[in-house]
Amino acid sequence: MRWEARALKQRDSEQIAADVACVRILIANICLIGTPGGAASGEWILVDTGMPVLQGWVRAAAARRFGWESRPGAIILTHGHFDHVGAVKELAEEWGVPVYAHKREVPFLTGERSYPPADPTVGGGLMARLSPLYPRRPIDLGDQVRPLPADGSVPGLPDWRWIPTPGHTPGHVSLFRERDRVLIAGDAFTTVKQESFWAVLTQRQEIHGPPAYFTPDWLEAKRSVERLAALEPAVAATGHGIPMQGERLDRELRSLALEFDRRAVPAQGRYVRRAVVGTTEVDEDRIRVP
Numbered sequence: 209m210r211w212e213a214r215a216l217k218q219r220d221s222e223q224i225a226a227d228v229a230c231v232r233i234l235i236a237n238i239c240l241i242g243t244p245g246g247a248a249s250g251e252w253i254l255v256d257t258g259m260p261v262l263q264g265w266v267r268a269a270a271a272r273r274f275g276w277e278s279r280p281g282a283i284i285l286t287h288g289h290f291d292h293v294g295a296v297k298e299l300a301e302e303w304g305v306p307v308y309a310h311k312r313e314v315p316f317l318t319g320e321r322s323y324p325p326a327d328p329t330v331g332g333g334l335m336a337r338l339s340p341l342y343p344r345r346p347i348d349l350g351d352q353v354r355p356l357p358a359d360g361s362v363p364g365l366p367d368w369r370w371i372p373t374p375g376h377t378p379g380h381v382s383l384f385r386e387r388d389r390v391l392i393a394g395d396a397f398t399t400v401k402q403e404s405f406w407a408v409l410t411q412r413q414e415i416h417g418p419p420a421y422f423t424p425d426w427l428e429a430k431r432s433v434e435r436l437a438a439l440e441p442a443v444a445a446t447g448h449g450i451p452m453q454g455e456r457l458d459r460e461l462r463s464l465a466l467e468f469d470r471r472a473v474p475a476q477g478r479y480v481r482r483a484v485v486g487t488t489e490v491d492e493d494r495i496r497v498p
Contacts, residue, residue: 221269222451225390230445231269233258235408236291238266239392239445241365242280244273253364254280255383255392256447260294260343267299279303281364284356286394287377288316289323289422290343292447300352308363310372311355313379319348323377323422324484330420330474332403339421356381373436375429376418382432384439391441395419396432397464399449413450415460417472424484430468437465 220232229240236259242252252274257266270278282305285293300307307317315321323346326339362368362383370381373396383392395418401407402419418429436444443453444461452460464471474480 221272222445224443224445224451224453225385225388228390228392228445229269229273230451232411233262233265233269235259235402235448237445237447237449238269240270240273241368242274245275252278252280253282253284253362254299255284256286256292256394257283257295257299259291263295263298263302266295280305283307284362284365284370284383285309285313285317286382286392286447287380288313288346289377289395292394293317293347297347297349297352300349306363307349307353308356309353310370310379310381312374313377313381314353314355316346316377316379317349317353319346322346324424324479326421327424327478328421330403330477332401332420332474333407334405335408335419336403336421342422371435371439373432375425375427375432376423378425380432382436384441389440389442391436391439391444393436393444393446395422395447396429396436397461398446399444399452402448408448411450413452415452415457415464417464417468419448420472420474420477424479426473426480427483429472430465433461433468433472434465437461 221229223229227241227243231238238258239255283296283300296307309317316323323344326342328337328339330336356370360369362370368383368385370383373380373382376395380394380396382394382396398416399413400411401416423429443451444457445451
């Protein structure tokens with residue numbers, strides 16, 4: 209277990225608030241919410257769990273912040289894509305904690321439904337071209353997974369609320385804390401061009417829409433970005449890329465919301481004109497194609 213702690217370099221972790229850290233696990237981020245060093249077992253929350261077979265890296269990140277014997281009160285999932293839930297089953301079983309997700313995401317976490325096929329035709333780089341190789345089949349958490357409360361509250365985090373941000377997946381959610389305007393956006397938008405291998409490798413920081421190769425409903429994705437921009441977050445941690453804050457975040461997120469059709473929607477792609485709604489592809493003529 210200790211080698212994972214050495215593998216996680218200090219630059220892979222960024223504190224975005226006194227009690228919130230964003231940690232990069234290879235190509236995806238997790239978030240740890242709780243007072244560092246002072247949070248006892250059950251007094252901190254893990255948001256997303258990163259890539260498959262890397263649960264040791266997640267444990268090491270949590271141990272560095274809270275101690276090797278500490279465990280979270282719960283795991284919250286922004287959505288069920290493989291790079292966000294890869295380690296969830298092993299961690300939930302080991303820690304004996306519940307997993308929460310939006311009720312529309314639960315079928316992808318209980319073995320009932322697979323995500324729509326990836327779309328390598330969206331362009332943007334090698335990560336997009338390789339996307340048909342990425343896992344899309346559901347995992348099965350059984351009764352470990354529970355739907356998030358319908359009132360918008362977040363279990364274990366009384367100061368936070370969850371916000372529906374569908375489009376990238378049907379039940380995608382983001383987390384927001386009003387008092388300091390901290391946003392955990394999942395893949396509703398990103399701060400790296402996730403379609404490009406070079407951008408992912410260098411972590412060049414710039415706001416983009418959700419990963420295009422795995423986004424089947426662009427109209428909902430646009431509405432979700434508009435919803436998040438209206439919150440005027442002070443700092444945002446996304447599922448991919450380096451956290452962003454301050455005036456730059458405000459400027460770039462507003463720009464993305466205003467110019468989403470041009471900046472985020474691919475010029476071509478399987479789901480550009482035919483969105484996946486539920487389990488059905490439907491004609492989508494409300495999005496202006498660039």
